[in-house]
Amino acid sequence: MDKIIITNNKLVHQGYYEKVETLFLGDFTYLQVLELVRDKIHKGHKLLTHPLSGSVKPNETPFKSIIISKKQNVMSFADLSIIEESIASAKRFMGNQVTPAWSEKILNDFRIIDLSLIENGICNMYF
Amino acid sequence: MVHMCTVTPISLTVGANRIIPTIAIPYPLGDPKLTKEEEKVLRRKLVEKALKALETEVDGQTVFED
Amino acid sequence: MGKVRIVHYINQFFAGIGGEEKADYKPEVREGVVGPGMEFNKKFGDDAEIVATIICGDSYFNENLDEAKAEVIEMVKKYNPDLFIAGPAFNAGRYGVACGAIAEAVEEELKIPVLSGMYIENPGADMFKSSVYIVSTKNSAAGMRHAVKTMAPLALKLAKGEAIGAPDAEGYIPRGIRKNYFAEKRGAQRAVEMLIKKLKGETYITEYPMPDFDRVEPNPAVKDITKAKIALVTSGGVVPKGNPDHIEASSASKYGKYSIAGVDDLTEETYETAHGGYDPIYCNQDSDRVLPVDVLRDLEKEGKIGKLHDFFYTTTGNGTGVKISKSFAETFSKELVADGVDAVVLTST
Amino acid sequence: MHLELGNIFINDVQFGSQTKVENKTLYVNKEELITLISEDEHLKSVDVELAKPGESIRITPVKDVIEPRVKVAGSGGIFPGVLTKVDTVGAGRTHVLKGAAVVTTGKVVGFQEGIIDMTGTGAEYTPFSKLNNVVLICQPVDDIKPHDHERALRMAGLKAAEYFGKAGKDIEPDEVLSFETLPLLKSIEKYPKLPKVAYVQMLQSQGLLHDTYVYGVDAKQTLPTLIKPTELMDGAIISGNCVSACDKNTTYHHLNNPIVQDLFKQHGKEINFVGVIITNENVFLADKQRSSNWTADLAEYLGVEGVVVSQEGFGNPDTDLIMNCKKIEEKGIKTVIVTDEYAGRNGASQSLADADPKADAVVTGGNANEVIKLPPMEKIIGDLSIVNTIAGGFDGSVQKDGSLVVELQTITGATNELGFNKLTAKGF
Incomplete structure (x- = not known):
């Protein structure tokens, strides 16, 4: 399929790397994932999922998975503005309060939610 | 003033009046896929376009497309 | 609290010293009131x-900002x-900017409340x-x-x-700080009433104005670009290697001014970007990709432009x-004008 | 089509030997309720507590709040497609235990949120402090999967609400409200001189803990469609949503949708309220494009002149909201949007993650980042230790004396984006 998952969530990596090209960045922060996606958008990759997926706040969950197109085309201004606003939002939340040092159990809950947010659409995507 | 930028909608919202669209955000006036020489030719074309825009009367926000 | 002690700042005009010809008047302090202070x-x-x-004087203040x-x-x-x-300051632009700047500085340095007054379209109003x-x-x-009628009571409250x-109650220009309060009607009712007004073409007030x-x-x-002196300005964060002024990668608090006299080409060894809003690798390899010094130098040599200005101005536009x-821009555009620059090429990433 | 809502006022809730409504009091047979809820194999234990207005009680973490209702006449049952068959609802007669609610609590995942204080500062911000609440505390079996856990809690709340609703079936209501929805063409004929108005309701539909169900269908798998406002009153839309306590729509909100109510109040006077369009808030941008296109198209197809659009949740729904607003405005239809803000603790940051000049009529439910102090409560229902692990709570949230320092976003329903509350924000 013509897409790449960019994620720092091992559950997403484990679940999908055989089916979808997956760029797994285990040691990236939430914000670093967003910034990497921004660089990809600059190069003309299309954003396929919203970077602020989920209502879990950016200073709560450390995990983020975003799907972009494999193909590069002319950069989309709409995508750029979404990723820029998302980065600004994420920074705002971190400015209020940094992500706590969660227990492994809670981290795993966050992984499951992050996984759930992308798996619902991934199977029926044809573009 | 002439504004050379890739994301012209932003330039329009911040109020620039002479706008030249450029190549890409990380390299507005270049293209790493080209050789150094080709890149400079490309850059010169864009700068000449910008100078031309400076010499052109505008009566509102204008994006100088090709 | 006893009688509130106030220091008042005015320009040369309101002090009765003179108009534009006295705008370079240096700061002077006088005991008691002068001019509009009487009304206060x-x-x-x-x-x-x-x-x-x-x-x-307004010119003195704006041209010697830090000193003043x-x-x-x-x-x-x-x-x-x-x-x-x-x-x-009413609609006097430079007076407005001076009032805003000095009020902001006094509050920051001396930690006392400050107050100014301006016409809404005064550039100082928007800036401060x-x-x-x-x-x-x-x-x-x-x-x-x-x-004075509006400023005096607000001044006392501040002191x-x-x-x-709220801004409409106190008479000040909204500062853009969002504060919660309980309205008289619930949101749904406010929404329906707003829609009815909008449908009727009546005025309604949005609760959240878009930026x-x-x-x-x-x-x-x-007129003639071959005679023109052209300056380069960028929000792409191009700086001499090592970022000597430590311009921030995002939410920049300053800009840099650097000489490119005698520079024909920006190279990997000499220039880089401080910008955190994009992948810096391309600009770091060759900063001409963001700031086209090489091409403008060629054009200068060929007589296609009058002159490339000796300094470029740079900051990071990220956030x-x-x-x-x-x-x-307010500050450096004055320098550009003073330096006889005819046109600016501004590049953004 | 016609729906009568018979409100039975409830001023008190007490345990008793029989579940019934008498003298404006809801009596709860605790054992019977526990037996009913415990039928779910995913639940290990169930407990029930009562929380009344003014009591020194803090309920947390809150998953959902549901108002007890029962179908008395007309097709279908309450919560169609979930607890009852998928028969179409929204006509006939429905009884409501007005002033009572079922509140579900219990951890779903490790981090949680949602506080209802029954007294003090916090009580001013949540509408549920004014209700007589029957609180279900459900502990799941060990090693339950989060998806099953969420579902078990969701069903427990709905079942309890249905159970109490039945107690009001044969009671004479204290007031009867009547809502009429005509076929579209008739509706247009009825008030030809009034501007036609629709309501666009955006439903949270992103994934685990972020879902809404319409007649039992997961909203993320739906396309924007029309629904009669009275169907909402019979529980056609339920919440499976338990992230972002302040601006999620509980099932209680869906049953009592304030925009629907307030549009009805002006119906036939200032406007002609012709219908509700429901749309979703999905993660995939292509879905957002499709749904917003479809929504704008439906509004145009209906021929309305104005719409109110409501949002649900934080972050990416801002994009759906702005897309909907912009596309509907571009059809020449006037919009008002209802949202809330995350303007930072000092209120100085930009409030929304998206913006457009076309969004020139905005109603806001307030800044969810505002920090407030909640006094200690004598009784905690649920688990206070989790307050340090909820949205807008943080290390040190729980003070030595039991008071809490938290952002408004921890309080259930505080900045509701259906305009349920009076709270709002303005630029200072």
Whole structure:
């Protein structure tokens, strides 16, 4: 399929790397994932999922998975503005309060939610 | 003033009046896929376009497309 | 609390010293009131008193910003006031900017409340409304009485540390700080009523105004580009290698001014980008990709442009606020004009 | 089509030997309720507590709040497609235990949120402090999967609400409200001179803990469609949503949708309220495009002149909201949007993650980042230790004396984006 998952969530990596090209960045922060996606958008990759997926706040969950197109085309201004606003939002939340040092159990809950947010659409995507 | 930028909608919202669209955000006036020489030719074309825009009367926000 | 002590800042015009020809008047402090201060003192009655007035020429202030600020702050400090009032400046642009800048600086340095007054379209209002309480005034000095009527009670509240009400109630220009409160009607009802007004074409007030942007009149075309002196400005963060002034990767608090006299080409060894808003690798390899010095130098040599200005100005546009960006431009565009620059090529990433 | 809502006012809730409504009091047979809820194999234990207005009680973490209702006449049952068959609802007669609610609590995942204080500062911000609440505390079996856990809690709340609703079936209501929805063409004929108005309701539909169900269908798998406002009153839309406590729509909100109510109030006077369009808030941008296109198209197809659009949740729904607003405005239809803000603790940051000049009529439910202090409560229902692990709570949230320092976003329903509350924000 013509897409790449960019994620720092091992559950997403484990679940999908055989089916979808997956760029797994285990040691990236939430914000670093967003910034990497921004660089990809600059190069003309299309954003396929919203970077602020989920209502879990950016200073709560450390995990983020975003799907972009494999193909590069002319950069989309709409995508750029979404990723820029998302980065600004994420920074705002971190400015209020940094992500706590969660227990492994809670981290795993966050992984499951992050996984759930992308798996619902991934199977029926044809573009 | 002439504004050379890739994301012209932003330039329009911040109020620039002479706008030249450029190549890409990380390299507005270049293209790493080209050789150094080709890149400079490309850059010169864009700068000449910008100078031309400076010499052109505008009566509102204008994006100088090709 | 006893009588509130106030220091008042006015320009050369309101001090009766003179108009534009006296705009380079250096800061001077006088005991008691001068000019509009009289109106204030009348209004304050026994509650407060202007103990000193500082007079400064608008050109002097704006052209010697750092010095002027420091001098005025020293003068204010001596009087140990409870409050600092600047203006009102009405529609006088440079006076407005001076009032905003000095009020902001006094608040920051001396930690006392400050107040100014301006016409809504004064550029100083837009630049300083988020950091300073600025009362919305009429557009000329004819509105003095009206301005003082609004400023005096707000000044007393500020000095006494009382809670400041909403902008429309107190008369100041909204500062863009979102505050919660309980409305009389629930949101759904407000929404339905707003829709009915919108359908009828009546005025309604949105509860959250979208961020607004500026428009400026285009400048006339450059007559002869082959004679023109051209300067380069960038928001792409190009800096000499090592980023000597430590310009921030995002939300920049400053800009840099660097000489490119004698530079024909920006190389990997000499220049880089400080910008955190994009992948820096391409600019770091060759900063001409962001700031086209090489090409403009060629064009200069070929006589296609008059001259490439010896300095370029740079900052990072990443997350840097509109207000601060404006204040950068406000300052360096004056230098550009003074240096005889005819046109600017601004590049953004 | 016609729906009568018979409100039975409830001023008190007490345990008793029989579940019934008498003298405006809801009596709860605790054992019977526990037996009913415990039928779910995913639940290990169930407990029931009562929380009344003014009591020194803090309920946390809150998953959902549901108002007890029962179908008395007309087709279908309450919560169609979930607890009852998928028969179409929205006509006939429905009884409501007005003033009572079922609140579900219990951890779903490790981090949680949602506080209802029955007294003090916090009580002013949540509408549920004014209700007589029957609180279900459900502990799941060990090693339950989060998806099953969420579902078990969701069903427990709905079942309890249905159970109490039945107690009001044969009671004479204290007031009867009547809502009429005509076929579209008739509706247009009825008030030809009034501007036609629709309501666009955006439903949270992103994934685990972020879902809404319409007649039992997961909203993320739906396309924007029309629904009669009275169907909402019979529980056609339920919440499976338990992230972002302040601006999620509980099932209680869906049943009592304030925009629907307030549009009805002006119906036939200032406007002609012709219908509700429901749309979703999905993660995939292509879905957002499709749904917003479809929504704008439906509004145009209906021929309305104005719409109110409501949002649900934080972050990416801002994009759906702005897309909907912009596309509907571009059809020449006037919009008002209802949202809330995340303007930072000092209120100085930009409030929304998206913006457009076309969004020139905005109603806001307030800044969810505002920090407030909640006094200690004598009784905690649920688990206070989790307050340090909820949205807008943080290390040190729980003070030595039991008071809490938290952002408004921890309080259930505080900045609701259906305009349920009076709270709002303005620029200072």
